[in-house]
Amino acid sequence: MPQISQLAATYSSQIFWMLVIFGAVFFLVGRGMAPKVLETMEGRDQKIAADLAAAEAARHEAQAQDDAWKAAAAKQRGEAQALIAAAKAEAAKATEGRLASAGAEAEAKVADAEARIAAARQGALAEIETVAADAAAEIAARVAGLTVAADAARAAVKDVLHG
Amino acid sequence: MATEAKVDPMHQFTIEPLFGTDHWALGGFNIAFTNSALWMLISAVVLYAFMLGGMKRELVPGRWQVMVESMTGFIENMLSANIGKEGRKYLPYVFSLFMFILFANLLGLLPLGLVGVHPFTFTSHFTATGVLAILSFSIVLVVGFYKHGLHFFSLFVPHGTPLPMIPLIFVIELVSFLVRPFSLGLRLFVAMMAGHVLLEVLSSFVIGGANAGAFFMGLVSIPSFILMVAICALEILVAGIQAYVFALLTSLYINDAEHLH
Numbered sequence: 001m002p003q004i005s006q007l008a009a010t011y012s013s014q015i016f017w018m019l020v021i022f023g024a025v026f027f028l029v030g031r032g033m034a035p036k037v038l039e040t041m042e043g044r045d046q047k048i049a050a051d052l053a054a055a056e057a058a059r060h061e062a063q064a065q066d067d068a069w070k071a072a073a074a075k076q077r078g079e080a081q082a083l084i085a086a087a088k089a090e091a092a093k094a095t096e097g098r099l100a101s102a103g104a105e106a107e108a109k110v111a112d113a114e115a116r117i118a119a120a121r122q123g124a125l126a127e128i129e130t131v132a133a134d135a136a137a138e139i140a141a142r143v144a145g146l147t148v149a150a151d152a153a154r155a156a157v158k159d160v161l162h163g
Numbered sequence: 164m165a166t167e168a169k170v171d172p173m174h175q176f177t178i179e180p181l182f183g184t185d186h187w188a189l190g191g192f193n194i195a196f197t198n199s200a201l202w203m204l205i206s207a208v209v210l211y212a213f214m215l216g217g218m219k220r221e222l223v224p225g226r227w228q229v230m231v232e233s234m235t236g237f238i239e240n241m242l243s244a245n246i247g248k249e250g251r252k253y254l255p256y257v258f259s260l261f262m263f264i265l266f267a268n269l270l271g272l273l274p275l276g277l278v279g280v281h282p283f284t285f286t287s288h289f290t291a292t293g294v295l296a297i298l299s300f301s302i303v304l305v306v307g308f309y310k311h312g313l314h315f316f317s318l319f320v321p322h323g324t325p326l327p328m329i330p331l332i333f334v335i336e337l338v339s340f341l342v343r344p345f346s347l348g349l350r351l352f353v354a355m356m357a358g359h360v361l362l363e364v365l366s367s368f369v370i371g372g373a374n375a376g377a378f379f380m381g382l383v384s385i386p387s388f389i390l391m392v393a394i395c396a397l398e399i400l401v402a403g404i405q406a407y408v409f410a411l412l413t414s415l416y417i418n419d420a421e422h423l424h
Contacts, residue, residue: 001173001176002173002174002176002177002178003176003287003288003289003290003352003356006177006178007290009178009193010178010193010195010197010199010290011290012189012192012193012194013178013180013192013193013194013195013196013197013199013200014178014197014199014200014285014288014290014291014294015290015294016189016192016194017194017196017197017199017200017203017204018203018285018290018291018294018295019294021200021203021204021206021207022203022207022259022263022294022295022298024207025207025210025211025259025262025263026255026256026259028211029207029210029211029214029258029259029262030254030255030256030258030259031255033214033215033217033218034214034235034238034254034255034258034259035254035255036218036220037214037217037218037231037232037235038235038236038239038254040220040221040224040232041232041235041236043222044222044224047222
């Protein structure tokens with residue numbers, strides 16, 4: 001086993017060169033390069049994290065703007081609907097007023113006409129009484145030769161007409 | 164096969180000085196540049212080249228950059244899961260440790276013998292893994308005593324220990340703590356060595372069976388070869404797992420030092 005049989009002759013050379021070469025590895029690779037590699041990795045991780053954060057912020061911003069736009073649109077729609085409703089109510093009110101006044105006018109005309117009809121009827125009835133009384137007096141004079149006073153004739157006619 | 168197909172499964176672990184550096188010394192200690200040191204250097208260079216691909220630092224990474232980043236992220240996750248937010252400052256050490264061991268294990272498995280050079284797995288030497296284990300253990304000790312002072316010894320007395328049990332538990336916990344660097348270093352060394360020895364032994368079966376004639380080739384060589392293929396796949400898994408275990412245990416021990424219990 002050369003590890004043991006050569007121990008006395010080679011241990012100092014082994015230890016010396018191990019220290020020299022591993023020392024060189026430690027200072028050049030371990031201290032010189034590994035931290036830089038790690039730094040690069042960390043820089044990349046930070047860049048990715050920053051980019052992700054920026055993207056997230058942009059998404060939030062877009063969301064906020066979308067929300068604001070939606071709110072503005074909803075508000076405007078509400079205003080428009082209120083305007084439409086107000087116009088509708090006004091129009092309905094105006095129509096109602098006009099209908100009411102037209103109805104009242106028509107009613108007044110109807111009442112007037114009815115009054116005139118009643119008056120004409122009254123007049124006609126009075127005329128008929130007079131004519132009937134005259135006719136009755138005339139008939140009495142011609143048929144019986146009686147002279148009937150105008151008032152009596154009228155009273156008799158009235159009796160007959162009104163039962 | 165004139166030499167009777169003699170395969171020494173241990174020969175692959177032999178350390179040989181290269182380029183006539185046999186007599187290099189520092190303060191009386193031999194520091195020859197060996198094949199082991201060469202493969203440490205190759206692992207380090209390959210690791211450096213691998214990491215260079217991850218240094219483009221693009222916002223949208225290419226394939227190579229993703230590989231480097233997933234490795235770094237893997238260690239970072241492990242540290243933050245085991246240690247918490249303080250784990251970040253151990254990233255350079257644990258990452259170097261994991262990647263260096265991983266590349267050493269994987270490069271040691273390369274079938275370079277096909278082109279005449281032989282890879283050397285320095286993680287199969289406890290002199291090499293021991294250095295890393297002692298480094299990890301030293302960090303635990305330094306961090307523990309720096310952060311908690313002598314209060315660090317409360318690590319050896321778990322919460323709710325009955326008073327009469329404290330001396331016994333303290334000794335048991337202390338021993339289990341002191342064994343950590345050995346288990347850390349030996350685990351990696353043993354796992355890597357066992358796998359390489361197994362492959363070498365199976366390959367000697369393949370060659371020996373083939374030399375003994377067609378019958379033994381069918382009986383021994385072909386099943387051994389199929390098993391070798393499967394064990395090569397297993398060894399690649401072990402290479403990753405052992406690097407992971409080394410880094411994971413280091414981070415768990417550092418967690419003990421950071422947070423006690």
